[in-house]
Amino acid sequence: MTIPLVPRIGGLVLATTFFYSYVGQMVPQNEVTPPQETVIRADLTTEDMVTVGREIMDGKGLCFTCHTIGRTGALRFPDLAGVAGRAAERVPGLNDVEYFAQTMYDPNAFIVPGFNPGMPVINRAPIGLTDQEILCVMAYLQSLGGTPTVTLQTAHRYYTPPAAPGAAPAPGAPPDQNAKPGEALPLTATPAQKAPAAPAPPAVPGNAPATGTVPR
C-alpha cells in the first residue's frame, strides 16, 4: 500500500519537529525566576553579612555568571579565590574596601591585567544592587582569603551610611534615617539616603550604561 503524498509530508514535518522537541528535553531544565528582593536588617553582624553576600552573589548579583572561585586555566573574568589578599594591593592608594567599592561602582576605572572590560555598574539596572547589598558582597569577598571587617556602617567614597540613632550626622549624610536595631531597611535606598552619586561610568564598548544616549 502506498501512503498518499500529503500524509507522508505531514509525517516528515511532525517527526522532524518532534525530534527537535526531544533534543530540547535532553538538556538541563532550569527555570530562572526574577531575583528576590532581599531585606537587609540593620543589626546584621559581619558574619551574617558574609552569608547574605554569598546569597546575593549567587542570585540577584549574577556574579557567578562570569566569575569563578578556585578555577584555573583559560578564564574570561578574574577568579575570586583569595581575592581579599590581592584587593589591598591592586591599586595604589586604595585599601581593600575602597578597591572592592571601585570594582562595583566604577568597574572600568581599573581592569585586571590580562582581562577585557566587562563588569557592569552593579548599583544600576539591570543588576541594581543597593548600597547595603554591596556592603554584604564586600564582606563575602573579604572572606575569600582574608578576615571580613565590613559592617553596615562602613563608609567608602561611593557611600556614606546613615547615622546611628542619637549620633551626630555624618557630613553629607541625611539628617535622620530612623533606623533601629532589628528593623528592616528598605531595600531600595531613596535618593535622600544615597551618598553623593558615583561618577557616571564612561561610555566605552564593553560596559555601556544601561540607559541614556550612548555615543557609538
Next chain:
Amino acid sequence: MNGAKNRKLLFVLGPVTGLAMFAGAVIIATFLTNREYREPYRAPVATADASPRVEGLVAEEADAEATARAKPYVEAEYRTFPVVGSRVAIWSVAQLHLLFAAFVLAVPLFAFIIEVIGYKTGDLRYDRLAHEFTKLLSVSFSLTATFGAFLTFMLIILYPKFTNYLMSVFSPTFLPYVLLFFFEAAFLYTYYYGWGKFHPLVHLGLGLGLNIVGTAIMLIANAWLTFMMSPNGVSDTGAVISTWDAVYNFTWMPINVHRIIANVAFGGSIAAAYAAFKFLQATTDEERAHYDWMGYIGNFIAIIAFLPLPFAGYYLASEIYAYSQTLGLTMMGGAFSWLFIIQAVLIGNLFLGANYYLWLGMGRVEGGQPIQKFIKYLLIAITLCFMVWATPRSIIATVSELRAMGGSAHPILGFFGVMSAKNTAVNILILTTFMSFLLYRRTGKVATVSWAKLGHTVQLGIFAAVAVFVIFLGVYGYFVEASVRIGLSVPQVGSVLFAMVSITFIDIFLFRGAKAGEVRWGRIPAISQYVLIFIAVTFTWLMGLMGYVRSGLRQHWHVYGVIRDTSADAFTPTLGFATQVVSVTVLMFFLLIGFVFWITSLHDRPEHVTAAKKVALPGADMVLEGAHLSRAEPRAAE
C-alpha cells in the same frame, strides 16, 4: 440560450441567497431571544407595598450602583489570556507573524534577482521561475498582515502599559510604517498581477520598489524590538531623550543584517519545499524537470545565504557584548548557554541535509561520477565538526560520574566544549560546505583554459592553507589569555571569507568555456525532495528557537534595564518548555504554509468548465468529468 438563462439565474441567486441568510439570522436571533430567561414581572417599587424584603432589595440595588459609580479608573498593567497565558499567546502570534513576514520579504528579493538574470540572458525559464516564486506571495502577504494586526491587538489587550510605553518612544515611526505598508501592498500586487503586462524594465522597477519598501518596513519594526533588548536614547526613568538614538541602538544594525540574510535563507528553503512538493506531485518528466530545477535554485539560495549567517551572528553577539557584558554572558554562559547546543544540532542537520542534497544532485549531471569519490572525505569532515560543535562544556552526570570526571567538564571532551573549539568547527564546516558547492558546480565540466592545472593547484593551496590556519588558531586559543583568545575569531572568519571569495573568483575564469556534461533535470531520487522539506522544517524551527533566545535574553525585563516585567510570566521558562512552544508554532506555520501551497497550486489546476462553455468554445481540448467538463490549461512556454 441556456447560457444566458444560467447567467440570469446566477444574477438573481446572489441577492436571493443574501436575503435568505439575513432572514435566517433574524429568525435565529428571535428564537434565542424568546428562549432567554426573564425575570418575572414585578410591580414598580413605588407602587408595591413596602415590606422589609422589598426595602432590602432597593437598598442593595442602590448600594451596588453607588459602589460602581465610586469605583476609580485604574489603568490595567496586564491582562490574562485564557488557558495558555499571555506570554505563550503573544509568543506564538509574534513568531507566526515573523515567519510569514520573513517569507514575504525574502521571496521578492530573490524573485527580483532571478527576473534580472532572465532579462539579461533572455532565458524565459528564469522569468517563469521568478513568476512561480511570486505566486506564493499573494496569500502569504495577507496572512502576514492578519498576524501583524492580531499581534498588535494582543499587545494592546494583554500588555497595555508596556505597549503604551513603546508607543510613546516610537510614535514618530508609526505613520511612516503604515504608509510604507500601503506602498508595499501596492507594489506587491502590481508586481504580481502585472507580470508580462508591462515593459520588462518597468516591471523590474516595480520589483525593486517592492524590495526597498519591504526592507524599510523591516528596519522600522527591528528598531522597536531591538530597543527592548538594548535601549538607548532614554533616561534612567525611561523618558525619551532622542527617538533617533532609540532607533539606532546597539543591536539595531546587527539585527538588520542578520535578518535580511536569515530571511533569504529561510525564504529560499520554503520555496524549495514548495518545489519539492510539486516535484513529488508531478506526473510528467517535464514537470519533474521544472520543479527539480526550482528546488535546486531555492536550496541554492538558502544555502548561499546560510553560509555567511554565522558571521552575521558573530557581529550581533559582539554588539550584544559591547552593549552589556551581562546580557552577553546570560546568552552564552548563563541561562541560555544550553540553547546553543540545541542550535548546534539544528545547524549541523542543516549542513548535513544541504550537503546530502548536493551529493545526490551530482548524479543528475553527465560525467559526475569522478567527483563523487571525494564525498566521503567531506562527510567525515562535516561529521567531526558537527560532533565538536554539539559537545557541551559541562555534562549532565550523576554524582559518581562527576567525581570520576573530576568536575562537570569531561577531562578530554571538555576541551571541545569551549569557544576555541566551536569557532574552529563552524569555520571548517562552512569551508567544507563551500567545497561541496564547488564540486557540484564543476561536476561534469572539464576546464579548457591553458592555465587549468595551475588554477586547480592554487585553489587547492588556498583551501588547505586556510583550513590549517583556522585549526592552528583554534589550538592556539587554548594557550593565551582571554583578551587575546576572543580576538582570534576575527582572523578565523576573515580567512574563511577570503578562501570563499578567492576560490570562487578563480573558478569563474577557470571554467569559462569549459566542456560541460548535460544536466538531466528531474533525474534525482525522490528522497532528495524529502531532504528539501526537512531543511525547510529545520530552518523554520531554528528561526523559532533563535527568536526565543533573542527575546528571552531580557529575562525579567520588558525593556532591558528600564521597564521591568512584573507579571506572573516574568520568569524565564525551561528550555524544554520553550522548545515545545517553538514546535507547536512551527507546526501551525506548516499547516498555514500548506494552505498557501494549496491555494497557489489551484493556479495550475485545469479550468473548471461547464457544458455551456464547451459549446461556447468549440474545438477546445475537453475532458469529460461527470456532469462537467475540464479543459487542460495550455502550458506556459518553456
